Amino acid sequence: MSVRSTIITQFEQVIKEQNKQVPTLSDDLVLLESDLDSLCFAIIVARLEDALGVDPFSAAEDVDFPVTLKDFIKFYEDAAK
Amino acid sequence: MPPNSRSSLWDLLSAGDRWSGRSLLGVDASVALGDLVQGSSLGGRIEELSGRSVLVTTKDQLTAALACIELDGIARRLVLCPPDLAPEHIPFVTKTAAVDAVVSDSPAPEAGAPDVGCFVTCSPRIAPADASRNGRERTEWVLLTSGTSGLPKMVAHSLTALTGAMVGAKPPETPVIWSTFYDIRRYGGMQIFLRALLGGASLVLSSAHESVGDFLIRAGASGVTHISGTPSHWFRALMSPSARQIAPRYVRLSGEIATQAILDNLRAFYHEAKIVHAFASTEAGVAFEVGDGLMGFPASLIGQGGGEVEMKVEDGSLRIRSARIALRYLGGQTEVIADQDGFVDTGDMVELRGDRYYFVGRRDGTINVGGLKVHPEEVEAVINRHPGVQMSLVRARKNPITGSIVIADIVAKSEPGAAGVPVQTDAVKNEILETCRRALAAHKVPTVIRFVPSLPVSPSGKLARFNA
Numbered sequence: 001m002s003v004r005s006t007i008i009t010q011f012e013q014v015i016k017e018q019n020k021q022v023p024t025l026s027d028d029l030v031l032l033e034s035d036l037d038s039l040c041f042a043i044i045v046a047r048l049e050d051a052l053g054v055d056p057f058s059a060a061e062d063v064d065f066p067v068t069l070k071d072f073i074k075f076y077e078d079a080a081k
Numbered sequence: 082m083p084p085n086s087r088s089s090l091w092d093l094l095s096a097g098d099r100w101s102g103r104s105l106l107g108v109d110a111s112v113a114l115g116d117l118v119q120g121s122s123l124g125g126r127i128e129e130l131s132g133r134s135v136l137v138t139t140k141d142q143l144t145a146a147l148a149c150i151e152l153d154g155i156a157r158r159l160v161l162c163p164p165d166l167a168p169e170h171i172p173f174v175t176k177t178a179a180v181d182a183v184v185s186d187s188p189a190p191e192a193g194a195p196d197v198g199c200f201v202t203c204s205p206r207i208a209p210a211d212a213s214r215n216g217r218e219r220t221e222w223v224l225l226t227s228g229t230s231g232l233p234k235m236v237a238h239s240l241t242a243l244t245g246a247m248v249g250a251k252p253p254e255t256p257v258i259w260s261t262f263y264d265i266r267r268y269g270g271m272q273i274f275l276r277a278l279l280g281g282a283s284l285v286l287s288s289a290h291e292s293v294g295d296f297l298i299r300a301g302a303s304g305v306t307h308i309s310g311t312p313s314h315w316f317r318a319l320m321s322p323s324a325r326q327i328a329p330r331y332v333r334l335s336g337e338i339a340t341q342a343i344l345d346n347l348r349a350f351y352h353e354a355k356i357v358h359a360f361a362s363t364e365a366g367v368a369f370e371v372g373d374g375l376m377g378f379p380a381s382l383i384g385q386g387g388g389e390v391e392m393k394v395e396d397g398s399l400r401i402r403s404a405r406i407a408l409r410y411l412g413g414q415t416e417v418i419a420d421q422d423g424f425v426d427t428g429d430m431v432e433l434r435g436d437r438y439y440f441v442g443r444r445d446g447t448i449n450v451g452g453l454k455v456h457p458e459e460v461e462a463v464i465n466r467h468p469g470v471q472m473s474l475v476r477a478r479k480n481p482i483t484g485s486i487v488i489a490d491i492v493a494k495s496e497p498g499a500a501g502v503p504v505q506t507d508a509v510k511n512e513i514l515e516t517c518r519r520a521l522a523a524h525k526v527p528t529v530i531r532f533v534p535s536l537p538v539s540p541s542g543k544l545a546r547f548n549a
Contacts, residue, residue, distance in 0.1 A: 018523060032293055032321045038313050038451045041320075042482040043528045050529070057316070057481035058342050065319040065346065 003077045006051050010044050011069075018043075027070035054079040089154025090240060090278065091214060099281055106303055107143030108288035110205035114150075117207055122147035123184065125210030126201050127155050132218060133182040133199065134158040136175060138166075142265050142286040144186040144203040146274060152184070153240060155216035160223040161266040164289055166233065168193045173232055177412040178223055223411060224268055226363045227454045235411040236363045236418075243271060245389070245405035246367035247279050260285035260300045262310030262318075268363040269336045273309050282307070294323040301326030309333035312343045313451035313483050319346055327351075334358040336452050337484035338440045341376045348374055364418050365425040366405025368392060377439040393424065398444055399431050400424040446476060446546030450524040451483035457546065460487060460527065463520045469494055469509045474536045474544050475527065489513075489527035492536055505532040 001009075008025055015022050020035040031041070049055040056079035057065075066072040094100055094114070101115045112122070121127065122144065135156040139145045145161065152159055160178045162171075174180070175195040182199035183190065190200050221237050228234040259277035263270030265286065277284035285303045287296050297318060300308065308329050310318070315334060318324050332347055332354045339358035347356050356374060361367040368390055371378050383392050390403040402424045409418055419425050428445055431438040448455040457475035464473040471492045477485035491513070493503035510530045517526045537545040 017518075030322055032317060038317055038483050039486075039524050041316075042451070042480045042486050045482055046478060046480055046486055046528055055481060058340065058479075063346075064350070065316070067320060067322050 003052060003080050004073050007044075007048065007073055007076060010047050010051070013047075014040050014043050025069060027068065027073075029069040030067060031069060031072060032067075048076065052076060052080055087217075087219070088240075089216075089218075089220070090150055090275075091154055093279060094150070099278075103281070103283040105143055105146050106283065106285045106299075107141060107205065108286070108291050108299070109141070110143060112143065112147060112205050112207060117147065117150065119209065120207040121151060121210035122203050122205065122207055123151055123201050124204075124208055127151055127214065127216075129199060130182050130184070130201060131155050131216050132157050134160065134179050135182045135184055136160045136162065136171075136178070136180040136195065136197075137184045137203075137266075138162040138171075138194070139184070139186040139203060140164075141186055141205075142270075142288070143205050145266055146284075146286065147205065148184045148203045149222075149274075150278070153220045153222075154218055155214065156182075156220050157218050158221045158223060158237075160235070161225070161271075163225055163266045164264055166225060170233055171195060174225070174235065177235055221408070222271075224266070224271065224363055226268070227456075231459065237408045237411055238366075239408060242366060242405050242407065244275050244279060245403065246272065246361075247276055248389075250280060252281060255306075257282040257307055258285065258303060258305045259283070260287070260303070260305040260308045262287050262296070262308075262314035263336070264289070268361060269309070269311070272335075272361065272367060273333075293317045294321045297321055297323040297326045301328070305329060307331040307333070309335065311336035311452045311484075312339050313337060315343055315347060316482050319350060324350065329354045332356050335361055337449055339376055340481060342481055344374055344376060360399075362425075362427055364407050365401040365427055366403060366407070368399075368401045368403070368405075368427075375437070377434075377437045380433060380436050380438055383438065391424075394431055394433075394438070395426075397430045397432075399427045399429045399438075401427060442477060444546075448475075448477040448485050448487055450485055450487060453522075453524050455487055455525045457487075460489065460517065460521060460525050463517050464489055464491065464513055464527075467509070467513050467516055469504050470513065471503075472536055472544075474546075476546070478529070483524075486528045487525060488529045488531070490531050490533045490536060492534070493532055503532070 011025055018040055022034045045057055056075050066075045100118050104111050104113045133156055137145050137148050137159055181197050184201050184203050186203050188202055224236050225233040259273055259282045261270050261273040265271055265274040285300050285305055305327055306329055312334055329351055332351055357370050357372045359370045369382055383394055393400045406425050407418050428443050430441050430444055432441045446457045460475040461473045464470055471494045474490045478488045480486045493505045495503045539545045
């Protein structure tokens with residue numbers, strides 16, 4: 001499974017588990033303006049660490065944090081290289 | 082002027098006319114402190130609240146802030162209800178604090194409000210009022226924090242202790258505008274509220290009903306120079322498209338352990354700002370601030386006597402003695418805040434690596450999920466209800482967004498007649514998770530469940546909770 005599809009699957013799973021209303025997981029979705037709260041991101045990041053073996057949020061230095069879903073996917077793709 | 086134990090907040094603001102030219106800015110309204118000197122947010126009814134134990138239960142932080150300024154020195158006790166206080170806990174809080182007056186921002190008592198005979202409405206519309214203040218109470222400030230039993234712990238402070246970290250601070254050379262992601266009815270937010278008031282600054286208050294982006298836009302528009310929050314707040318801020326709406330000179334982190342990643346990212350993002358992380362607890366007060374950009378704290382802070390704060394490490398946990406610690410817990414509990422030598426055991430376990438100490442968890446296993454405490458026993462009790470569970474251990478897993486998340490290790494029961502093979506299926510896991518979701522708040526539900534063959538047990542036969 002690609003990094004992108006792993007990430008999308010985790011988002012979908014957490015949205016379902018946490019009963020969140022997120023319209024569509026489009027590339028330009030601004031993550032913080034979605035219904036996802038800190039806990040949702042914490043769960044997604046923990047599960048992605050298990051699935052992909054990387055946690056770019058803990059490793060990141062001098063890198064801008066992701067704002068959109070597209071940024072988020074690139075953040076992980078770069079870390080997984 | 083250093084506060085002495087007889088000075089009220091009002092006295093401190095009046096000394097040297099610290100009222101003019103600054104404001105408390107809420108999401109829906111703002112109040113110039115200068116207006117408060119000539120009027121009242123309480124309709125001038127402070128006489129009625131004189132000597133009383135006052136429950137401050139407002140929806141808005143601004144009204145709570147105004148009530149605190151007016152009532153310190155007048156009320157015998159100010160009990161500050163945090164916004165997430167469960168309604169079913171209000172009778173307990175009322176009884177324990179012997180509440181005999183309620184201040185609210187509703188025009189009339191709402192359903193569930195305690196009926197104690199005295200109800201006063203607090204409003205950001207300052208009404209003209211007689212400015213005479215006759216009270217000389219040494220008001221006790223009561224802050225709530227979560228307790229193991231599910232009931233809140235009520236921690237009593239004096240104003241002197243709450244402002245201990247601000248004594249002797251030099252007045253700023255350039256105007257300061259403070260803001261905080263915290264609610265001021267929590268210890269971390271209260272520190273910023275008092276810091277702003279006594280430091281001659283304005284303060285931009287957050288609101289639970291406002292998005293991070295909107296708050297940052299409002300803070301930026303108000304020209305915020307100093308801003309505080311937990312590492313979780315800061316993660317959200319940095320992921321917001323509005324993160325560049327503020328250009329702070331000072332960024333403060335507290336309430337959770339600051340990781341190197343968040344410190345580095347804040348430094349890179351707000352490169353003009355001094356980045357400081359502080360250690361404080363509701364009971365122990367503000368212990369120290371670290372401004373060298375590194376996580377943990379220098380070992381040289383330990384064992385220094387004679388200063389305002391003394392710290393030591395005993396049995397692996399950080400102990401603090403200072404004039405900033407709380408007076409006591411309210412209620413009949415036997416638990417004391419400080420030991421006979423005056424040290425508070427924070428319960429935070431630290432480890433010395435090189436010349437620095439690092440935080441490695443809580444002795445009692447309490448998990449801090451984005452500033453919200455989770456007591457593992459509560460979650461284990463829910464998990465253990467499942468017929469397939471023999472025992473469980475709920476513990477923290479480090480997380481860059483919320484500091485920690487909750488995970489559970491479970492020893493499964495063997496199916497009768499299945500030759501001792503435990504049932505460890507995904508179906509069982511999902512059933513357990515479903516039970517947890519129904520019974521517990523979202524941050525308490527385990528994110529990951531693992532089946533394990535056995536769990537570590539201490540020599541006393543209890544589950545070994547602390548494993549750094």
